[in-house]
Amino acid sequence: MKTVPSQLYIDGSWQDAASGQTLPVINPCTEEQLAQVTAAGAVDVDLAVCAAARAFKTWRHTSGSQRAVYLRAIAHGVEQQKDFLARLQSQNNGKPLTESHIDVGDVVATFAYYAQLAEQLDAQQNAPVAIPSDDFSASLRREPCGVVGLIVPWNFPMVTTAWKLAPALAAGCTVVLKPSEVTPLPELALAAIIAATGLPAGVLDVVTGTGQAVGAPLVAHPLLSKISFTGSNAVGSMVMKMAAADIKGVSLELGGKSAILVFDDADVELALSLVMGGIFFNAGQMCSATSRLLVAESMANALLARLKQACEELVVGDPFAAGTQMGPLVNRAQYERVLSYIERGIADGAQLVTGGGRAEGCQRGFFVAPTIFNQVPLDSAIWREEIFGPVLCVRSFASEQEAVALANDSEFGLVATVVTANAERAARVSAALEAGVVWVNAPQVIFPQTSWGGMKKSSIGRELGPWGMATFQEIKHVVNALV
CATH class of the missing domain: 3.40.605.10 (Aldehyde Dehydrogenase; Chain A, domain 1)
Known part of the structure; x- marks a missing residue:
């Protein structure tokens, strides 16, 4: 080199x-x-x-x-x-x-x-x-x-x-x-x-x-x-x-504590891809990480099962190895910070679905396993604070109004992702979300021609x-x- x-x-x-x-x-x-x-x-x-x-x-x-x-x-x-x-x-x-x-x-x-x-x-x-x-x-x-x-x-x-x-x-x-x-x-x-x-x-x-x-x-x-x-x-x-x-x-x-909203008419495979990319790209070390998943009640169980499987199949390891999909956290301080948040989530009563510790097979390096919590209390630190790591927090919603309210209930307002087959709903929800960038049925693509920044804090x-x-x-x- x-x-x-x-x-x-x-x-x-x-x-x-x-x-x-x-x-x-x-x-x-x-x-x-x-x-x-x-x-x-x-x-x-x-x-x-x-x-x-x-x-x-x-x-x-x-x-x-x-x-x-x-x-x-x-x-x-x-x-x-x-x-x-x-x-x-x-x-x-x-x-x-x-x-x-x-x-x-x-x-x-x-x-x-x-x-x-x-x-x-x-x-x-x-x-x-x-x-x-x-x-x-x-x-x-x-x-x-x-x-x-x-x-x-x-x-x-x-x-x-x-x-x-x-x-x-x-x-x-x-x-x-x-x-x-x-x-x-x-x-x-x-x-x-x-x-x-x-x-x-x-x-x-x-x-x-x-x-x-x-x-x-x-x-x-x-x-x-x-x-x-x-x-x-x-x-x-x-x-x-x-x-x-x-x-x-x-x-x-x-900072950010952004939401991805998955509605009941969403394509499950598309939703799976967007949720995984939104939280595990760069090991979740993104201000734009969509670390809060809001999913319609009717498809919550099916999507959560697919997410659990995808997380457990995600290849974590050497960034230079063929097939690696997620690397380590950037340093020991960040590694310990993320693990401490995981402990707080468990203590707050959130349901640990998968992950929760050091990634399997990684004996050294600052590797944390892809982690999912379900039914996270709204007052839990892992729901409200930026973790900056591969930790996804999940809650379900019963209506569009509830989904938007939950997404906006944050001191941050950087980005959001909307997953729906209904174009009118996509436009309506995008307008209602308090975020500087909204992606609709799309990964977190960023172009130099479009603005970057958010609302609130x-x-x-x-x-x-x-x-x-x-x-x-x-x-x-x-x-x-x-x-």
């Missing part, structure tokens, strides 16, 4: 931290050390932000067409190294290689899409605005918001980065990126690809380290104009409080689509007196 950089990338060069400290990176499948990466601190964060601030003075004035050249070069570079990047993703994160290839394809598509949007900016700049006056004219400018900090999670390395970095660069912002300290290797490999495109020094700076050592001083830095964070609600709240101290812009992509702002770039732009209107 190619060598992955282990240092910080600041002002166009790779360098060690001022402290000289490093962090271990662990393979979640073997529990062995993969690498060591530089552990940055506040001094390094300051160097990175100052480099980005210097670069912004020039980068902000580049045309959209010029930025598009770099974005396409990044997409091409990722495409050229897709096999290497997919293997690195599976090594560091633990997801099956087939899933990692999907992730890399998403990265390519995202950079290519924002190259198109960047090109369109030139024609949109100084667009006339209709006003009810013959004495004045008005025009609209879209300008980059400044130096932005991007803090990304460990569940989709490179993907979440692409969703933030591509639109930020397209908008004309300069960036300081903090990868997760758990999965920094894919982001460092991506940074090396970006460096090879000739992107000007300081436009992208990558600082690895912990949330306390890097994330906190990054959010607090006075030269930062905006922070975009994806992660837990607890940390998101801290980010928002810190950003409020000097009125920084904030975008937050946080799931999000502030949107990613992807034109909305993803707008979050890194400021609007300026120029009003001229007509002489």
